[in-house]
Amino acid sequence: MSEDHQPHAADAVWHAHLHHTGHDELTEDTAQTPGMRRFEAISGRRSGSRNIWMGKNHVGPGMVTSDHHHGKAETGIYVVSGNPVFVFLEDDVERRIETQPGDYVYVPPWVPHREENPDPGNEAVVVIARTQIVPGSRPM
Secondary structure (H helix, E strand, C coil), X not given: CCHHHCCCHHHHHHHCCCCCCCCCCCECCCCCCCCEEEEEEECHHHHCCCCEEXXXXXXXXXXECCCECCCCCCEEEEEEECCCEXXXXXXXXXXXXXXXXXXXXXXXXXXCEEEECCCCCCXXXXXXXXXCCCCCCCCC
16 A cells, blocks of 8 residues: 555544534533532533533522632633622732623633622623543543
């Protein structure tokens, strides 16, 4: 066989399939943080993803989540609705990032933080994408 006709590992990606998770197919069967509801859409367990976890978080009206971090994972957050506030420490001083729909927030690995929803009448909804260290792992 000539070199031009040898199968290449890169050719295999052309035979992989896309995975679709409908808006009504998200599951709460994932790690949860008190004060929010987390819905899993894309993960190693659900879609075969090897490097990302993606889902949606709802923070209820007036709720404050517990302090948490995402371990080794990097996290990108997109604000869908509401005005969630992201709270963390910087040089031992509490910092607050106030957001609105359309904003993005980056959370580096191991950074403790919490989400707050100051609105007493409406929930805040964000979409989260984070690196996934182990296929099928659940986010922290």
